[in-house]
Amino acid sequence: MEGFDLAGAGFDTAFIHAGQRRDSDWGALATPIYQTSTFCYDTVEEGQKKIMREIPGCYYSRSGNPTNFVLEEKIAAVEGAEAAVSTASGLGAIGCVMVAFLRTGDHVVCGRCVYGGTNHIMGTNLAQFGIDVTFVDTTKPEEVEAAVRPNTRMLYFETVANPLMTVTDVAAMSKIARAHGLKMVVDSTFTPPPILFALELGADIVVHSLTKYYNGHGDVIGGVAAGSKADMDKVRNGAMTRFCGTPLAPFNAYLVIRSMKTMGMRVRRHCANAMETARYLESSPYIARVYYAGLPSHPQHELAKRQMREELYTGMIAFELKEGIHGRSAYDAGAALLNSLRLAQIAVSLGDPDTLVEHPASMTHARVSREDKEKAGISDGLIRLSVGLEDVKDIIQDFEQAFAAL
Ligand SMILES: Cc1ncc(COP(=O)(O)O)c(C=O)c1O
Structure with a gap:
C-alpha cells in the first residue's frame, strides 16, 4: 500500500490493507503462500547474518515466513500492537507466552473461568515446571489483589470468559498488574476487534485463538500473541522457535489473511x-x-x-x-x-x-x-x-x- 496512510484509517480498511505488500515478482493482489521450509543464501556470510538476526530476512519457516509476516503485521495493526507472533493453535500461543515469561518458582494468578485447555495448562502443565497457579474470580478486583504474592509474575484472564460469559474489567486488572509489576496476559478470543482492544485497555499481551473469529470459516487451527516488540521477540525466539516449535503453517496464515478482509x-x-x-x-x-x-x-x-x-x-x-x-x-x-x-x-x-x-x-x-x-x-x-x-x-x-x- 504505497501512498495511503493507514494511521488514520478505520478498522475495516485496516482489516483489508494492513500488512499487505505488493508482490515484487508478479504484482499479485492476494498474498502469495510461501510454502517453503527453508530459504537460500548467496553466501555463508549472508546466511550467518540472517540466522543471527543481524540483517532482516527468513532462514527457516519455524522462526518466520513471509506469508506469516503479512498476517502478523495485519494483526499487530488492528490490535494496536508493535508486533505479533502467529502460532499453530490458540493453545500454542498461550503455551509460548508461558514458556517465554515464567520460570520455576514463579506464581500466576489466573481467572477461574477459562477455556478447558487453558485450565489444563495452568492447573497441570505449569505445576510440572514448579510454577504455582491461583485461580480467582477476576470480576472481583479485591480477590485478585489478595491472591498476589511476592513471587507472582503473571495475571491471566479471558475478557469474556469461556463458557460462562463473565466479563472482566481489563483496565481495573491492569491497575493491579502495574502496581505489582505483573505481566498481564489477556485472552480476547471471544471479543476480537472491532469489539474490544485489550492492549489499549492495559494488557501487556493479548492472545487469540485464530481458529475462531479471526479466521471465522471453521477451516483453520491457529493462534496469535500480540504486544510490544521486546515481548514478542521473547515469544518468537525464546519460546516458539527454540522450545515449543509451533509456527502457523503458511497456508493457514494465507487463509486467515483472506478471512480478515471480511x-x-x-x-x-x-x-x-x-x-x-x-x-x-x-x-x-x-x-x-x-x-x-x-x-x-x-x-x-x-x-x-x-x-x-x-x-x-x-x-x-x-x-x-x-x-x-x-x-x-x-x-x-x-x-x-x-x-x-x-x-x-x-x-x-x-x-x-x-x-x-x-x-x-x-x-x-x-x-x-x-x-x-x-x-x-x-x-x-x-x-x-x-x-x-x-x-x-x-x-x-x-x-x-x-x-x-x-
Ligand atoms: C477462549 C479460548 N482460548 C483459547 C482456545 C484455544 O484455541 P485453539 O483451539 O486454537 O488451540 C480456545 C479454544 O476453544 C478458547 O475458547
Whole structure:
C-alpha cells in the first residue's frame, strides 16, 4: 500500500490493507503462500547474518515466513500492537507466552473461568515446571489483589470468559498488574476487534485463538500473541522457535489473511445475530438463565457496554434450561434439546459461519475437575452457543422446533 496512510484509517480498511505488500515478482493482489521450509543464501556470510538476526530476512519457516509476516503485521495493526507472533493453535500461543515469561518458582494468578485447555495448562502443565497457579474470580478486583504474592509474575484472564460469559474489567486488572509489576496476559478470543482492544485497555499481551473469529470459516487451527516488540521477540525466539516449535503453517496464515478482509462485517453480524437470539432465549419459558453480555440482565452489562465498542458484545451465548421440563433434569433436557436441533450443529469451537452448540461439562470443559467446574459455576445443565452468520430467523426457528420437541 504505497501512498495511503493507514494511521488514520478505520478498522475495516485496516482489516483489508494492513500488512499487505505488493508482490515484487508478479504484482499479485492476494498474498502469495510461501510454502517453503527453508530459504537460500548467496553466501555463508549472508546466511550467518540472517540466522543471527543481524540483517532482516527468513532462514527457516519455524522462526518466520513471509506469508506469516503479512498476517502478523495485519494483526499487530488492528490490535494496536508493535508486533505479533502467529502460532499453530490458540493453545500454542498461550503455551509460548508461558514458556517465554515464567520460570520455576514463579506464581500466576489466573481467572477461574477459562477455556478447558487453558485450565489444563495452568492447573497441570505449569505445576510440572514448579510454577504455582491461583485461580480467582477476576470480576472481583479485591480477590485478585489478595491472591498476589511476592513471587507472582503473571495475571491471566479471558475478557469474556469461556463458557460462562463473565466479563472482566481489563483496565481495573491492569491497575493491579502495574502496581505489582505483573505481566498481564489477556485472552480476547471471544471479543476480537472491532469489539474490544485489550492492549489499549492495559494488557501487556493479548492472545487469540485464530481458529475462531479471526479466521471465522471453521477451516483453520491457529493462534496469535500480540504486544510490544521486546515481548514478542521473547515469544518468537525464546519460546516458539527454540522450545515449543509451533509456527502457523503458511497456508493457514494465507487463509486467515483472506478471512480478515471480511472480519469487521462478519464479527458485527455474529454479534447482531447473537443479540437477537439471546433476547429470544431469555423470553423462552423453557430457559432458566441466559448469559449474554449484551442483555441488561447480565451482571456485568454496564461494564461490557463501556469496555466493548459499537455495542458489540460477542457472538457467544450460554444458557441453562429449567429443571423439571416434562420431568427431566436440566442436563437431560439440554441433551434432548441439542439432539433435536437441525440447523445448529453439535460441535466445539466457535466463531464459524455455522451456528454451533455444545455442552461444556462433557465437551470443552470435560477435563476440568468437578470441583473446579463447581467453583467456576459450570453446571451440568449449561449449554454454549456460537451464533453463526445464518439468517437469524432460521436460527431462532431451529430452537423453536427443538423446544417444541422436548
Ligand atoms: C477462549 C479460548 N482460548 C483459547 C482456545 C484455544 O484455541 P485453539 O483451539 O486454537 O488451540 C480456545 C479454544 O476453544 C478458547 O475458547
